[in-house]
Amino acid sequence: MTRDGVHGTRQGGPGPSAVLGVDSGGSGLRVALAAHGVAGDAGSPVRQDATPSAPPAPLSDPLTSKEPVRTGPRGISAGHLLDQLLPMARRLMSEAGVEQLGAVAVGAAGLATLGDELRAELPTALERELAVRRLALAADAVTAYTGALGPRAGAVIAAGTGLIAIGTDLTSWRRADGWGHLLGDCGGGAWIGRAGLEAALRAFDGRPGGSAVLLARAEEMFGPMPGLPGRLYPRTDRPAVLASFAPEVASRAGSDPVAADILRAAARHLAESAAAACPVAGEPRLALTGGLFKMGDPLLVPLREELAERLPHARQVPAAGDPLDGALRIAADLADGRLVLPRDERMLYVVTEKPYPEANGRISP
Incomplete structure (x- = not known):
């Protein structure tokens, strides 16, 4: 898979039929599978002034785990996430009759500061276990943003127990607060x-x-x-x-x-x-x-x-969806090669089988 704009040569099999979205946070894990390309606009240019389309609809109810992914010396544990994710992904794929995934997007709380192990280990593991060749690792604020607004310039206030505001002009990400209950999360x-x-x-x-x-x-x-x-x-x-x-x-x-x-x-x-x-x-x-x-x-x-x-x-504007919807949207756009949200190693890290114009902020060769 491509990391930072370097692409591999692995040959593809049958066309993808579904994408997988993952929402990993403090209350556990949610995983959903959505049909790929059902919106009818795959490959279409995304206009800045366009009305956001609906996120891809899950093929079934999401599967959930109430056990939050552990954090270890190298940050969020890739092994613990995979232990929970792989059985749920295989079950969803089996029940839907899906043999291949077009892309996977994982939204993870703490990715910006605790994501080193995920970035190092998840791409290879998911390619080996599920033949995934297009993967996006996103901060949970990014999936919240994408679920709410889609690929549009703006800002989202994501507030629950904590608080973070995130915005983008589609060139870079800007965040405010999200520093935790001891140092910030003011108003959460x-x-x-x-x-x-x-x-x-x-x-x-x-x-x-x-x-x-x-x-x-x-x-x-x-x-x-x-x-x-x-x-x-x-x-x-x-x-x-x-x-x-x-x-x-x-x-x-x-x-x-x-x-x-x-x-x-x-x-x-x-x-x-x-x-x-x-x-x-x-x-x-x-x-x-x-x-x-x-x-x-x-x-x-x-x-x-x-x-x-x-x-x-x-x-x-009202939020169109939640962070799991955002993960599914990112996965669908990545599968179609039309992901316009800005790449950033800490906020939206993209690994693909072929080059895109600005993979993780650098021009592909």
Whole structure:
């Protein structure tokens, strides 16, 4: 397979009939198979002003694993990912009667900083085990972006327990935040939950900025406040525990000014990250994706106001799909040779059997 624009000579067999998409994150693994070329526009030029087509439809319900891929000394474990992925891929292919894959796209949380082992080992392993000759390894933010907007210039706010904003002008990627719950993820679920618990503790202490309403709910969920640090700090799933309190903040924002202020501050952080990632020229699209936005109006109303002020040139559009849809779209576009999203070793690493104009940022020979 081609790495960084160097292509091999392995001869192809029958034409591909399906593509595989993988979404690997903190809650586990999702794998889906989609028919290749069903959209009827394979090989067609992608226009900047075109309306995004629907992502390729899965042939069946995705298969899931609740076990997150482990991280070792060299980063995300390629062996552990393959141990889960290969049986699911073979089952999907067998049930669909698919003998060959046109391409595979793997979206992985942490690829940008922890992806060395995946980049080194996954291409060879997937070629050996599944005869895969076109592979894209993408940061989960990239698959979230692609699922939401497709191959269009713009920005996406991906918010759940954490928070990252990602944008592209189709020349390069730009990201903002995504630094984790200790150093960033400002405005995400863990951030909102932590702010709500801080307000509860302020009320417990009698300090300004406290919320008696949030204090009462926090004690219902976590027990007496003096014991909260001991119950929270040793846990390895602290971000998820903090985020579990975020819906409580949202549900009380209509009657509690402290809770409302927390959500307004979260909206400001989200909009600041979007503004940092969004292209400054043209009419970029802007979409929201992730479970945080299920909070509804208590968060969305102030967020729309902040976005209108900071990004008046961006057109807000609904997200077309989720990160697994994004992985399938990347795989389908790669199989057709029409992947226009910018290659980048840390954000979108592409390995192919033949050259493309700008494989991983370098011109193919």
